Amino acid sequence: MELCVLCQNFDIRALLLASAAQPPESTGNADRNFVDAQDFRPPIPHFYPHYTTILDLKHSAEKGCPLCTLLWDTWMATLPNSEFPEGFYERIFDGQIFIGSSGWMVSRQGVPYVTVGQKTVDGKSRTLCSFEAFAERDEMPEDGPSVLCTAISADSASESCVALGRNWLDICLEKHEKCRGLPNTDGTLPTRVIDVGDKTQHPRLITTNSKNGTFIALSYCWGGASDFVLNDDTMPSLTQGVSIHEFPATLRDAVIITRNLGIQYIWIDALCIKQDSKEDWAREAAKMREVYSGAILTVTASNAPSTTSGIFSSRANEERGPINVYLRPGSELWDHKLQGSRPTTRGWTLQEALLAPRTLSYGEQQMIWECPQYQADEGGRVTSSTEDYRSKGLFQEFQKIGSRNSSHGDQVTASRDYLPARYHDKLSRFSTNIVSAPKSGSGPPVDKKTPSRGSLILRSAEDLPKLNLSPAYNFFHTLDDFRMTTWILMVACFQAFFLLFLPVSVVITPPIAALSSRIIYFLLVKRGIVRDSQVDGVRAGKYTAQIPSENGSFSASPSSQEVVVFILGARSNHNEGRFAPGFKAFADVFGAMWQELGANRTKWGYLGKTSTLYSTDADSGNTMAWISYWKSLEHLQAFAKSPVHQKGLNLFYEGQKKHPHLGIMHETYSVPKGHWETVYHNFKPFGFGQTKHVRGQGDNSAETISPLISADGPSWSTMAKRMGKDSD
Incomplete structure (x- = not known):
């Protein structure tokens, strides 16, 4: 079908180049967690006038215009109901339709989005849907890299994805200045690892005896019941070698990724920690920080809610036309999209992501690379985290501070005051629980009283009794749902902290004053001298x-x-x-x-x-x-x-x-x-x-x-x- 006249006259190249040609601005965002990159390009929402009403767009789509059909169908997918009468659309979504571009930051979003919106009767802009403009990797126009994304492979197991992941890792190891101090090769291996072998060999469990080597760590959700774990019964067969076809899908795919990247070993908690031994769990869980921070790369199964789901996924085929630049529904920014995936809603996998110096995430839409210097996705966006508390470099910086010599006193003190505040924001925005205890996975025997020797372990709500985190701020009112024991614990922690700097007599004065005030108030209420606030309004x-x-x-x-x-x-x-x-x-x-x-x-x-x-x-x-x-x-x-x-x-x-x-x-x-x-x-x-x-x-x-x-x-x-x- 042919494009309608309005779509034929739309010049997407002119739009994207106009967006990129704008002088950079500051975002003006004062949020302490937001990194203002000073390279913001404002939106151009009214670049090209399209149809005058939403119904005109609908009717053009019904007549077969491919671009109008794409615009209409994409917008319909955002509505809870696509069966509204035409009068509803005309009344609620009135206004001239425009095609334009989003506001964007070169260092954050990489390239602009193409937006479809309306100018309402009161002069405001209403966005209906947005798209990424992209080209095939081998058909990129000369002026395209700064404004165009690249095509995403139809399957994340494809050779193009293998090559892309290998290229990201090679560039990080060879060229990134900020990543030079990270684990590269020949570090101390964990107690046990899986030797992945090659296609002619079965993966097998080995005990390393602290020898050196290069390994990958897997971050994933256990989910569901699985008996493919290390215990006394399975130790002999895993040590001898098990066919890769017997591995659960997520673990099998992780082995394949490790082979494809040319790495010999992978660490998988279910297969490298004995699940029927409290002693082994206590010993190995205490080494979690060293495992994830020592791996050359952590592979994150972002699209796998369980061990049987698999890491690889097929993506929807993208529409192709007789032109070399295409539109696809806009994917979310890498860090926004991953925030909603199953692994990032669980405390254990959050910790793994923070500790890992490099991560290669296999998501629903695309692959995503992250290291302290560079973040990129398969679609071609070379980006940075929009908020610094999500950045890979934050935790690496945190770890460096802990190992600095006291001769750097002023720098360490400044960082000590600033970084914990940023890291607290990370925890406050993560609705889970904090406890110092090892991971239980899907049911291994764990002594919950066993400390993790200083490792901060985040656990999800179904695993342990609830301990609420106070939000850093509240738009509505302070929600006081702490138990009394929680308040006592918080006060004790604050007192212990202030004891590092202040005399005991000063530290105990506020709680004594507060307690005395409550006792006096209680006695006054009891004698009827003051009114009990509990009955106000009753x-x-x-x-x-x-x-x-x-x-x-x-x-x-x-x-x-x-x-x-x-x-x-x-x-x-x-x-x-x-x-x-x-x-x-x-x-x-x-x-x-x-x-x-x-x-x-x-x-x-x-x-x-x-x-x-x-x-x-x-x-x-x-x-x-x-x-x-x-x-x-x-x-x-x-x-x-x-x-x-x-x-x-x-x-x-x-x-x-x-x-x-x-x-x-x-x-x-x-x-x-x-x-x-x-x-x-x-x-x-x-x-x-x-x-x-x-x-x-x-x-x-x-x-x-x-x-x-x-x-x-x-x-x-x-x-x-x-x-x-x-x-x-």
Whole structure:
């Protein structure tokens, strides 16, 4: 099929070169974790005017224009429902369509994205979808490397991927100045390793007796049951050699990668630590830091949730056309994409990634290389981490500081103060638990009291009792869910730290003062001299909530009017919870909606809402919800069409491509009169009891009335009576 006229006239080369030709700028980001590269190229969102409406694009795609079809289908994939009526698209996604480029940093994103967006009626830009422009590796235009990605292999086991991985490693070993102090060849081998041999030999387990050699380490998720482990029963066969076809898929692929890279040995925890020996586990787990920091390379099975999944994967075939530059749906930045993979949500594999001087990750979309000097992906982006607490160089720098001579006092002191703060941010954004204990994998016998001799081990929530980390900052309020024992432990740790610098008398003064203050307050409350803050806002006695009339009076008939209950929720499906990218802007929209409703109660028929509610699940920090109350369904539907709600809806749909981890929900209940009731006994006003009802027809300056009335009388004594269903 031929391109439509508008697509034929679009010059992608001119767009990309215009984006690259812009003078570099600073991002202006003041976040201490963000590395401002000073090479930001601003977006050009309105470079080429395309169709004037979203429906024109849809109709062109239906007629067969290949580019319009790609744009429409890619955008549709970002929406939760592709079956909306045309009127919905026309109303919600109004505005001229443009093809342009994203803002980008040369050192972070490598090349710009091609963006498809709209200019809304209020002059703002709305991004519908984004793409990477790429060329075949052997067909790269002369001016293409600075603005074009490269084609991704159809299978990560292909020879081109083998060559790319080998090339990354060779360049790092031979040319990277920052990597010269990292393990290269002939270091001390771990206690046991797998000798991978070649295609004519079976991989076999060997005991190294601390001899020198070069080895790769594997970072992966055990997942599921597997009996392919080292124990007393399997030791003889593994030592003799086992056919590679008997290996679980993930371990088999790791052996193949090691062979392809020309390395003789690989260390795999399941096969190099005896799984039926507490003593062997205690001894070998204490050496984990040396294993991962001593490996020439750590291979990360980012796309394998279990040992049976396999590292290699087939990728979707990319569309080819009669031209040499192609578009594919934009992949996320290397560090953003990997943050959502299974291994990076588990504490153990996070530690392995931090310790490893070099990592070669096999992800769902592409291969990714990372070392202290260089980060690159298979698609051709030569990048750096967007936030320095994620960078490979951070932990390597941390390790160097620990080994420096005291003669570097000022430098060491400055780094000692700065690096722990950055590393704490890494831990605070990782929702897991911290404990000093060895890894149990999928069930080896581990003495959880056995210390790991100074190694900081991160464990996932299903393995050990929960120990919450306090977030570094909070957009909403301080969530105090620490147990008393946790607070005591934290205070003790802080005291131990300050004892290194301050006299004992100074260190113990604050806790003694705090304890004394609590004791004095308790005694004053006990004697009735001061009010107990625990009862602030509590209404003694029994109350019910009813809807007052406009003049402020209450009907003698209970539940005399309709009530609409609307439950609205937001969730971050991300391991950084409410600190995940995009969530703050998402939350600000909710705040703006509640503010609009509170200021115009009569207009919207809005009665009120609960305070922000949080779930009590393990991921309670990720979910928040509100229960709100309305006079009628018509009022609620009218507010759904308001500008402030439409802005929030647009933000959600626009953000789904960039932030697919954001989720929303709502439930609506239209309750007829005579079908609802409330009761509160020695309780703070809550739910419908928190609503406010405007006297008369005013709004902002009008008097509001509480719905609470006494329920001590017989007319309100039962649930049925409070619904007006029982006259006895």
